[in-house]
Amino acid sequence: MVPEVFRVERRAEEFPGTFTLHLSPIGMGRVAGFQPGQFSMLYAFGTGEVPISISGPSDQGSGYVYTIRTHGMVTRALENLREGGQLGVRGPFGSDWPISSLAGREILLVAGGLGLAPLRPVIYTLLSRGGGSAVRLFYGARSPREMLYRDELVEWSRSMDVQVSVDQAERGWTGRIGAVTDPLAATSFDAGKSIAFLCGPEVMMRFCIRVLLEKGMPPSAIYLSMERNMKCATGHCGHCQWGPSFICKDGPVFRYEDIRQWFHIRAL
Amino acid sequence: MQTFILQAEYLDRLIQAIRADGYQVLGPTLAERAIVYDEIRSADDLPRGWTDEQEKGYYRVKRREDDAYFGYAAGPHSWKKFLQLPRRPVWRAQKSIHPMQITAVVEEAPAMAFLGVRSCELHAIATQDRVFVDGRYQNDSYAERRGKLFIVAVNCTSAAATCFCTSMNTGPKVTLPNDLEMTEVIDGENHYFLLCSGSGKGERILRQLPLKRAGKRHREAERDSIQQAVKQMLEGPRSFDSSDLKELLYRNYESPAWDQVADRCLSCANCTMACPTCFCSTVEDTTDLSGEHAQRWERWDSCFTADFSYITGGPVRPDTRSRYRQWMTHKLATWYDQFGTSGCVGCGRCIAWCPVGIDITEEVQRIREAEKP
Numbered sequence: 236m237v238p239e240v241f242r243v244e245r246r247a248e249e250f251p252g253t254f255t256l257h258l259s260p261i262g263m264g265r266v267a268g269f270q271p272g273q274f275s276m277l278y279a280f281g282t283g284e285v286p287i288s289i290s291g292p293s294d295q296g297s298g299y300v301y302t303i304r305t306h307g308m309v310t311r312a313l314e315n316l317r318e319g320g321q322l323g324v325r326g327p328f329g330s331d332w333p334i335s336s337l338a339g340r341e342i343l344l345v346a347g348g349l350g351l352a353p354l355r356p357v358i359y360t361l362l363s364r365g366g367g368s369a370v371r372l373f374y375g376a377r378s379p380r381e382m383l384y385r386d387e388l389v390e391w392s393r394s395m396d397v398q399v400s401v402d403q404a405e406r407g408w409t410g411r412i413g414a415v416t417d418p419l420a421a422t423s424f425d426a427g428k429s430i431a432f433l434c435g436p437e438v439m440m441r442f443c444i445r446v447l448l449e450k451g452m453p454p455s456a457i458y459l460s461m462e463r464n465m466k467c468a469t470g471h472c473g474h475c476q477w478g479p480s481f482i483c484k485d486g487p488v489f490r491y492e493d494i495r496q497w498f499h500i501r502a503l
Numbered sequence: 504m505q506t507f508i509l510q511a512e513y514l515d516r517l518i519q520a521i522r523a524d525g526y527q528v529l530g531p532t533l534a535e536r537a538i539v540y541d542e543i544r545s546a547d548d549l550p551r552g553w554t555d556e557q558e559k560g561y562y563r564v565k566r567r568e569d570d571a572y573f574g575y576a577a578g579p580h581s582w583k584k585f586l587q588l589p590r591r592p593v594w595r596a597q598k599s600i601h602p603m604q605i606t607a608v609v610e611e612a613p614a615m616a617f618l619g620v621r622s623c624e625l626h627a628i629a630t631q632d633r634v635f636v637d638g639r640y641q642n643d644s645y646a647e648r649r650g651k652l653f654i655v656a657v658n659c660t661s662a663a664a665t666c667f668c669t670s671m672n673t674g675p676k677v678t679l680p681n682d683l684e685m686t687e688v689i690d691g692e693n694h695y696f697l698l699c700s701g702s703g704k705g706e707r708i709l710r711q712l713p714l715k716r717a718g719k720r721h722r723e724a725e726r727d728s729i730q731q732a733v734k735q736m737l738e739g740p741r742s743f744d745s746s747d748l749k750e751l752l753y754r755n756y757e758s759p760a761w762d763q764v765a766d767r768c769l770s771c772a773n774c775t776m777a778c779p780t781c782f783c784s785t786v787e788d789t790t791d792l793s794g795e796h797a798q799r800w801e802r803w804d805s806c807f808t809a810d811f812s813y814i815t816g817g818p819v820r821p822d823t824r825s826r827y828r829q830w831m832t833h834k835l836a837t838w839y840d841q842f843g844t845s846g847c848v849g850c851g852r853c854i855a856w857c858p859v860g861i862d863i864t865e866e867v868q869r870i871r872e873a874e875k876p
Contacts, residue, residue, distance in 0.1 A: 306815050
């Protein structure tokens, strides 16, 4: 499976080392329909590919949006792309957030760090549907300056309950300090009618799940997105093996009820 | 399905008939003091009169007392090297033109004939088929090679000490589809092959050979020969009940046995390279000196490397304990959930080629014993 060629339409620096690319197809490239939660393989010419979740709206046929943190060689090469620059895209791959089962539920979105990116398409979908569902977003960032989508968070807070917390505060920060589990524990919801989507570091999700279960949420109502270093994204390379699952094709979004036997095994 | 007799002196006629049909014949040959798979141009290339002695971390070829062509057990190579290539180009990219071009590398796959595929190896190929052909996405290179493949299967009539196909229900009698099935029989001065075809392609080859119809005596000799391999394994130290392996390993993720094996395992990846079903791969991206042309390569990889499970923040499996546990649990347990079958075919390669002599059947036993109160 060969990547299709895209160009960087717009590039936004979220904070140093983390950036968002808006891509549109060129040449033979095309935007395949995707579902919130799915990911693509982004190819930096001659350097390699990385799996990155799609963080833009799914109802817009014009392009893909990805939020990327620079960590290795490939993400560094992607960071160096400027508007007009070209890259390859394969996908979309993997499972998606169960958007269709949100109707009539209280919705809890819990994101840690870059984990907000794969949840943003869910937020866009919910916003485009208008009111009807009670939506709460819990977002934990490392520090106030390492916060994604700052302007949008303000905008979203008009239509949903947005609770932001930071691990470490800076001068001028008047919001919450501490783990994202604290505001989650402080909230009250109808456990039988609610559904939660989690995305962030595994340790964060582990603690959040404990909080949700203690509050009576059934394991069948908790969904989470897992991260592994996929090389092929088509179930062939074996790099994303996780117990009986391949994260690239059975995930990245899993229902906690289905994977709870595996989720707590360290170094799986 | 009719069974025929081909006298051993005519074995080369079989090889030449397959070659004349346009196949590159690949089979066992003696090289670097091992029996390995390579191109076979005539019956003279086969390891006639050779066998092997195998144990934990031990493999030696030695002379047989007879002139058997297929009197050896699984060696260091498996057929996967011809189907899932150890290293292959996947795509080429060029950025000197606008827009940048990325093109798949499509290679004309040769029509290959595998000569001497054992029952465990047929199971291994079928296992890899499930990974590369039967899923939602295909590995085109594998599928192309596999699609053209001609298989001459050979029933095992003797087993190495490391063999345990009877425990994994994968042999020694050939049961999976093939083009030709052979059994080698040496009965005093009489050296012959029982042959039957399993496909139209096989039938066409058979028709070109000087065959006689097999009699009751021949078929009994065949049955006895295969039974001899069965007996060797059943009486050997590596016979065990594999029916509960999945459940056993699923409940033993935290067994102290993993710490014990981690003390010995070098995390060298030999077992994964020798294994005929291990399918993991990674990619390499290269550019030329101008920086205008790039290429992507796929090559075999192993879950024993630190790099394999690397994600932001470090490898998910940081130590040998977690890597050996991943390998063995995948092979014997999670494989069932992924592909509906075991990932182990009982060929014993991982046992013979482990430099420190770790034996997967012993490790199963160790886990079982550690579970006892």
